Amino acid sequence: MQELLYAYPGGSFLEVGAGAGDAALALRTRYGAEVVAVDSSLTMASEARARGVPFVTAADGHRLPFRTGCFDGAWADRVLQHVAEPEQVLAEMLRVIRPGGRIALVDPDYDTQVLDIEDQELARKVLRFRSDILLRNGSPAHRIAGLLTARGLTDITVEARTLVVRDSSAVDDVMGLRTWAHAAADQGFLGPSDADRFVARYDEAVRTGRFTYAVSFFLTAGTLPRERSGPGRNPPSSA
Ligand SMILES: C[S@@+](CC[C@H](N)C(=O)[O-])C[C@H]1O[C@@H](n2cnc3c(N)ncnc32)[C@H](O)[C@@H]1O
Numbered sequence: 001m002q003e004l005l006y007a008y009p010g011g012s013f014l015e016v017g018a019g020a021g022d023a024a025l026a027l028r029t030r031y032g033a034e035v036v037a038v039d040s041s042l043t044m045a046s047e048a049r050a051r052g053v054p055f056v057t058a059a060d061g062h063r064l065p066f067r068t069g070c071f072d073g074a075w076a077d078r079v080l081q082h083v084a085e086p087e088q089v090l091a092e093m094l095r096v097i098r099p100g101g102r103i104a105l106v107d108p109d110y111d112t113q114v115l116d117i118e119d120q121e122l123a124r125k126v127l128r129f130r131s132d133i134l135l136r137n138g139s140p141a142h143r144i145a146g147l148l149t150a151r152g153l154t155d156i157t158v159e160a161r162t163l164v165v166r167d168s169s170a171v172d173d174v175m176g177l178r179t180w181a182h183a184a185a186d187q188g189f190l191g192p193s194d195a196d197r198f199v200a201r202y203d204e205a206v207r208t209g210r211f212t213y214a215v216s217f218f219l220t221a222g223t224l225p226r227e228r229s230g231p232g233r234n235p236p237s238s239a
Pocket residue numbers: 016017018019020023038039040041044059060061062076077078079082083084
């Protein structure tokens with residue numbers, strides 16, 4: 001992600017949804033860049049401050065409290081999947097980047113999930129629930145390049161990295177995969193007996209060593225045109 005931003009010493013870069021600020025700090029240390037971190041969570045913003053990120057603001061990515069064109073680049077790492085309107089957050093990030101600046105975005109695309117348990121039809125149903133219902137935006141990641149193209153960005157690159165998990169406890173700890181079927185049943189997406197069957201098949205896959213889960217992350221980056229009047233640009237804001 002940091003390489004995709006083309007960061008450089010003295011450049012000014014914004015991270016939206018910075019969490020505890022580790023990536024912002026890393027960009028600062030590695031490239032000598034100025035970094036501003038934004039997160040909508042006050043807890044996360046305080047944590048980022050406590051860890052030493054010099055400029056931290058608690059703000060919503062849908063309405064960034066910055067002047068148009070004031071950053072050399074911006075990035076968001078696993079944030080668009082959670083926001084109410086990904087295209088609005090994207091538009092705001094593009095607004096605050098200067099002409100010729102760079103944007104980089106990464107998200108998992110839950111439409112790419114696979115899970116090896118005995119019943120593949122059931123596995124697909126549960127994975128689909130995760131993608132379509134459990135997350136606000138389970139699968140926008142493969143569409144970001146198209147959105148950047150429509151907005152006239154250039155030098156667009158897309159890379160995919162597949163996370164392959166063989167140790168089920170890693171997925172349970174991170175994402176709660178074993179619980180998704182019962183969450184689906186609670187919301188009427190799956191019958192309760194199917195949810196029980198999913199857990200039984202899941203446990204069987206773990207016990208017999210066949211368990212494999214994978215999901216791909218898309219890393220997308222692009223450069224704003226030098227002229228700010230490209231297609232789909234927002235009018236300059238007075239903020
Ligand atoms: C999965 S975490 C990723 C954190 C960080 N980017 C990282 O790489 O560790 C998603 C972060 O996005 C933040 N977030 C969610 N919705 C947001 C919004 N509308 N505006 C700004 N931040 C948001 C959350 O508070 C959370 O810290």
